[in-house]
Amino acid sequence: MSGVAAGRPPAPGSRAGSTAGSLAAAAAPAVALSNVSKVYAGGVRALDDVTLTVERGTFVAVMGPSGSGKSTLMHCAAGLDTPTSGRAAIGGIDMAPLDETARTELRRTHVGFVFQSYNLVPSLTVMDNITLPLRLAGAKPDMAWLQTLIERVGLTDRLAHRPGELSGGQQQRAAIARALAARPEVVFGDEPTGALDLRTGREVLDLLRDLVDNLGQTVVMVTHDPAAAARADRVVVMADGRVVDTLDSPTAAQLAHTLTTVEVG
Numbered sequence: 001m002s003g004v005a006a007g008r009p010p011a012p013g014s015r016a017g018s019t020a021g022s023l024a025a026a027a028a029p030a031v032a033l034s035n036v037s038k039v040y041a042g043g044v045r046a047l048d049d050v051t052l053t054v055e056r057g058t059f060v061a062v063m064g065p066s067g068s069g070k071s072t073l074m075h076c077a078a079g080l081d082t083p084t085s086g087r088a089a090i091g092g093i094d095m096a097p098l099d100e101t102a103r104t105e106l107r108r109t110h111v112g113f114v115f116q117s118y119n120l121v122p123s124l125t126v127m128d129n130i131t132l133p134l135r136l137a138g139a140k141p142d143m144a145w146l147q148t149l150i151e152r153v154g155l156t157d158r159l160a161h162r163p164g165e166l167s168g169g170q171q172q173r174a175a176i177a178r179a180l181a182a183r184p185e186v187v188f189g190d191e192p193t194g195a196l197d198l199r200t201g202r203e204v205l206d207l208l209r210d211l212v213d214n215l216g217q218t219v220v221m222v223t224h225d226p227a228a229a230a231r232a233d234r235v236v237v238m239a240d241g242r243v244v245d246t247l248d249s250p251t252a253a254q255l256a257h258t259l260t261t262v263e264v265g
């Protein structure tokens, strides 16, 4: 557990911490994978020597054919799974020495998740859904941050509603606010627009972009949709467990072309 506490960034609202440890953590990238490989039981090499850095305050998309290793990459980067070899770090905290309990603690405080299915608790209000991870972590909510977040996601007048009373887009926006409530190092999105119609999906991407550009958040999003990936600052293209291309601010057309080449090649 001490491994988590030692490298922990400053508490929300006090980003410019003064200790040497917090300064070091503040300078570290949000996510760093160094020579990460993952071989599943049965011998499938889902990741093959992947090195990848996600700088703070950036929006990165991960694309690639089915089975190329995108989910495995996300799981290893988020501390949901452990690499077979290599190292994964969040905010400068190397996860290799952490036991399961410490990794769970690290995820609670440093990582947010947004899924295709919003995964909100139907019986809880929107506000209680948003603050649930904080309560589970026993953390005191930073009310100023929560208010900023709720305004940004546009749910100020929906906080007392239950998820079933919201549209799909509003539910996903609530899920995004929940993912960011603890002010994590990074939010991982697994096809966050996959269940939404085109217009609503675009609004959710606008929101993610806004959170990166205006609140300094870091987002890593797995997607099959070139138009969604084109909203990212950087797109990492995977094939056969390797990063085969990295494109800065690509267009959707460039991405579609790259993916066709990867799938054929």
Ligand SMILES: Nc1ncnc2c1ncn2[C@@H]1O[C@H](COP(=O)(O)OP(=O)(O)OP(=O)(O)O)[C@@H](O)[C@H]1O
Residues within 6 Å of the ligand: 040, 041, 042, 044, 045, 046, 064, 065, 066, 067, 068, 069, 070, 071, 072, 073
């Ligand atoms: N738990 C597991 N046990 C064994 N093999 C697995 C496991 N999870 C994934 N794999 C295999 O690892 C490879 C990469 O899978 P992964 O789910 O990371 O790909 P993906 O790019 O996310 O695919 P998709 O786009 O279809 O979701 C695949 O060959 C897959 O079958």
